[in-house]
Amino acid sequence: MIPPVRPLGDFPLSRSDLDRDQLSRSTPGFTAGALADPRSRLIRLGGGRMPVREDALVLERISPDDRFDADDVVYLGRTVSADADLAVGTPLLLVAQADAGDDEPEQGLEWRNPRDAAHRMSDRDAGIASEALAIAAWHRTSRFCANCGAETEVRNAGWMRACPRCGVDHFPRTDPAVIVRIVHEERILLGSSALWPAGRYSLLAGFVEAGESLEAAVLREVEEESGMRLATPIYLGSQPWPFPRSLMFGYHAELAPGQDPEAIARDEEELDDVRWFSREELLATDSEVTLPGPTSIARAIIDDWLRGDERS
Numbered sequence: 001m002i003p004p005v006r007p008l009g010d011f012p013l014s015r016s017d018l019d020r021d022q023l024s025r026s027t028p029g030f031t032a033g034a035l036a037d038p039r040s041r042l043i044r045l046g047g048g049r050m051p052v053r054e055d056a057l058v059l060e061r062i063s064p065d066d067r068f069d070a071d072d073v074v075y076l077g078r079t080v081s082a083d084a085d086l087a088v089g090t091p092l093l094l095v096a097q098a099d100a101g102d103d104e105p106e107q108g109l110e111w112r113n114p115r116d117a118a119h120r121m122s123d124r125d126a127g128i129a130s131e132a133l134a135i136a137a138w139h140r141t142s143r144f145c146a147n148c149g150a151e152t153e154v155r156n157a158g159w160m161r162a163c164p165r166c167g168v169d170h171f172p173r174t175d176p177a178v179i180v181r182i183v184h185e186e187r188i189l190l191g192s193s194a195l196w197p198a199g200r201y202s203l204l205a206g207f208v209e210a211g212e213s214l215e216a217a218v219l220r221e222v223e224e225e226s227g228m229r230l231a232t233p234i235y236l237g238s239q240p241w242p243f244p245r246s247l248m249f250g251y252h253a254e255l256a257p258g259q260d261p262e263a264i265a266r267d268e269e270e271l272d273d274v275r276w277f278s279r280e281e282l283l284a285t286d287s288e289v290t291l292p293g294p295t296s297i298a299r300a301i302i303d304d305w306l307r308g309d310e311r312s
């Protein structure tokens, strides 16, 4: 009997080591109080980038010269592990600005996109980056009420926007998406998007539609993109992908009984190529295939198969 597929954990952007401290958010004046608290640290985000020094996020002290409007600040939570210069319980505040600040090479400070950098960060910093990107992206597109069009007001330390006209409360949104490792007889099915540079391949993926289950989305997306009918998909794990607001659900699946693996029917609009790869092809030093970047759930799921330890 074939052993079951092993679930995966610890995807780069799924890691966290922070107490989101949800209960404090609704305390009136909480953000103003945290801004005045000398223990608090500030995290900046600008143009999708964050200040990093030696693969660690820069957590600034708040200067008395800084004048922030509490409505422009989001309370991310408080630290739960001590490190060299931060005590347990340090409040962390996010300020999103329009553009990244300047790199300061002499201080080793660089503004980096966590999409390229988070896999090198600590659990705490990867979790902060994911949370910061997601909540900032939501505020950017949620200024006006989706129900009546009036300008909304920030509440709950940045975790809600209330409409003063119709009374509807708005909360941060996430778009679910599925991504699937399809394996058949020691080969993996990968596709190359029409939007990507030639030679870049990844797992088949797509957004979950309204009123659809995750499993149904897996079966539908894969059949649409490749023509392959799958057996029941097996859940592997999830990772937030706040670029701008996805949550990726990873699955493993094998072909439905009777499905011919060579009968690929590619979605010609979305994909330039869909085909089966052996481990040897992907691992060859002269391989012309580029796999997804190291922070992605796609890469973690492919690497797990390449190592050959996907079964428990």
Ligand SMILES: [Zn+2]
Residues within 6 Å of the ligand: 145, 146, 147, 148, 149, 150, 163, 164, 165, 166, 167, 168
């Ligand atoms: Zn409204």
